[in-house]
Amino acid sequence: MWLRAVLTLAALVALVPGAQATIRLGPAQLAGDLSAQNLIRTRDVGEFQFVQQRNTLRLSLDYDWLENGKLMERFETPWLQKSSLYLLYRGVYDSVFDWAPGGNLWTNQGKPDGGKISDLPHSTRTALKYSNDLREAYVDLDFAAIPLHLRLGKQQIIWGETDFFRMLDRVNSLDLTWHLIWETEAQHGWDQLRVPYWMARAIYDLPNLGPVTETFVEAFWNPGDWIPAKRQYSPDSPWSIPFQDPTAGIFPNGPQRSVTFRQGDYSRNPGENSQVGVRIGGFVGGAQMTLNYFYQRWAGDDGSAAAIFRADPDLASASAAISAGMLPAEYIAPYVHTIGFSANYFDDTWTKAVFKTETIYDFGIPFANAEKPSPVLPTSLFGVSKRDMWKGMIGFDRPTWIRPLNRTSTWLLLGQMFWHHLIDNERFIPGVQKGFVGPSGPALAPLRPNGKPIDTVRDWELLFSLTATTFYGGGTIVPQLSYILDPLNSFNMLVFWSLDYYVTNELIVNVAQR
């Protein structure tokens, strides 16, 4: 649904000059880059808002301390073949919080009531303008006698086949305060938006099983270091989805027993907050397939119109919460079982394309149910009911010669179709308190100026995406054009293009518009 929110924006322009360098010291390698990104939001001709001036420094250290069974080229390690250390730091300075431009920001409702950066207290702006993160820090271990690989530490784990959207890619939730996928710098994507967790990951190569080769089993365990998708309300991250805080000024102390977009009613320890997943994969008849299973808390970042609050059904405690300036509901992130399947196949005979598919079945996602009204805010806040969802994608990649446009390189065409299907939906009926509503639906609708729900839950959601990219000038100019269509929601569509110009290794300029 947040795609729809993005679609309401008019256009954004990004300019990203970046510089990079690499130093190698024996088995260690220190590398880094510095990038500056400027985002201008233009809602209409002649109207624009400067929403981001972000300066990002990334530094990485690779240290291959154990190779060919020898630690630091000296000490024999008979049970270990290879090991390395990897660290990745990301530091950010958002100068827009120092500059503090005035003017009301537009919201995802298309209204100029998203607040002003200049209205933020100085202390808040100071806290927002810097970010220092050890993004990744892990040790890789490859064993000598058994085909086992371990990665231990803060990391990202990505499964699945989709581009730009998330289904099997759900181990790490998203930091949507960073910025949106369409505004990531050149050569970056979800990797900048995912929240890395401290996890253990194991990959074990299995022997060939009859005609199935390349067989493996992979598993991960996140021992309590999990948080849901991060979001902020406007104007705290003006480049992000410009949500207004519907509780601001009314419930200044937030929801009960939880922190919105941060933590539900649980502790961050292995007993209450572990995540696990396992998949097996193999290659047979030219197709590569995986079977996947997850047991995780619901991150709420895959576009499902799931509930984020559950109304307190108890009149006494709900009334007490209101008296205490708290929303009589809790932020929820329940555990969900998910099974999934992915496959890809290269058809070298007829289409010369790679076909790919991915599908998951989520058990028990929470939806706001109008039949479970809050005892104190019965028309605006609801309890939840859990339902299963089936989601999937089929797509293709095809390098294609379009010689009138490019004589020297192919265009890579990438097409995808996505679906979400809610099993046993409860339809919202206007005027009757019945049915499922979206996270920004009437659960908080009376707090909106127009008092109308905007988001009821459909049985089916569909989305199509098509992307084309190529290289010019010996790889120095890389254009990309993308089109996304949501045929069920008023044929909303998004068109965006970007152009990367590699002036040198040290300087990359990116221009984009959407």
Place this chain on the structure above:
Amino acid sequence: MSDGGFSALTYVQSCTRVARVFRPEAARVHRHLPSGLLAFARLAVSVAVMALLAENAHAQVSPGEVIGPEQADRVKGLVSPGVEILVRRGMELRIVPYRPVELRPSVKAATEQYAAQASLDANGVLTGWVAGLPFPRIDPSDPQAGTKVMYNVNRTPNLTDDLGLHLIESASGTLSKPGEEGRFDVERHFTIDWLRMLRYAGRLEIEPKPTIADNPDGVFQKMAQYPFLEPFDLKGTGLLSFRYLDPSKQDDTWLYMPALRRVRRLSSSQRSDALFGQDIDLDSYNVYSGDVSWFTWRLLGEKQMLGSMHGENMPPKPCTRDGGATFCDAWEMRPVFVIEGSSKLPGYAYSKRVLFVDKETFLPLYSDVYDASGELWKTMVQSIRVARKPNPDAALEYPDEMPFIYGFAMVDLQLLHGTRSAIPGTQFREEPGWYFNMGPRYGNDERTFTVTALMAAGR
């Protein structure tokens, strides 16, 4: 066309294109000529170049000489048209005496043992090959001679079991225009930690020999190229590719992209597509690395030509006069097969490749590739040294002399853009760079060539 035809019509056509590359104004005029006039113009230029060729038919060079742009006319016919352009642009050839190169004993023995079993079927596909050179004797009058030479190249006597290339360094950039001072403005600089290959057939040195029996997918060779160490935006990138014994099966290829943080299956249908938009494509590795059966090959002739087989500069020395777009080293007269290949695959980027293959080692010395309209497009030159030590400054030493392609340059003569590579990179002076037949000791075993290994190595 007879074999002698190479030195007449084919070469004339090539030289015509060379002239057009050097005279863009003339090329533009050509494009505006009606077809009849165009044919006449081509004929006229051909006659002129034939005259020039005849004049240079006796061109010779002598050891001790250095051939640069001023002496470029002297190497006409001794190098390919594309290499001649590179010489005119500033690549200098230091001429040294010819030194014969012998195949290593294990290859000779396998060739004697198995060559009689190898043959081409009706479709020109190799059958019965076990190990060694499939066709040690090439009969120029054999209509399949070109295909046989290419199978000798492909079942290369140099790579038999496995190979690890360590710390490959490439620079890619823009060349100066003809007439300007030689310049190579580097835009992108790449370092790849390892490029490894593992053969499942034709193995001579490491058990199991001569084949790896547990091979249900029918793989001929696996290639793993990871991780990229720089540039930073591609750091951690990796590539894995399987080549099958069944030539009707296209390669399977996987790419790990750091921006995606996952392995992605690639379509390998466009192997002539420029890799990462650079000048080189997958099929142009080692001049031609596609399957032999994907092309129609023709032996255009055999002749003595110049080639860089005993390079002396380690690391390779970028030429100063062309700004460093190519490497300058020792060149010698070599016996060469000239092979022309045209792709059977639809949509192939090039109309043909002309390869100049050393007759003693079956290593391609250089090649010219032509665009769809038959214009000379790119030239690739390999700098080879034959020695027991891949790097005189490194400890690693082989029992027999081995060939090491320690540098190569691919130049797009139309776009004036080039990529040069050094193996090992010029900054790694004590690195051997070339690890032949090491097996698991240096990670050249089956565990390295899996999708999971690519996933595990990803950053």
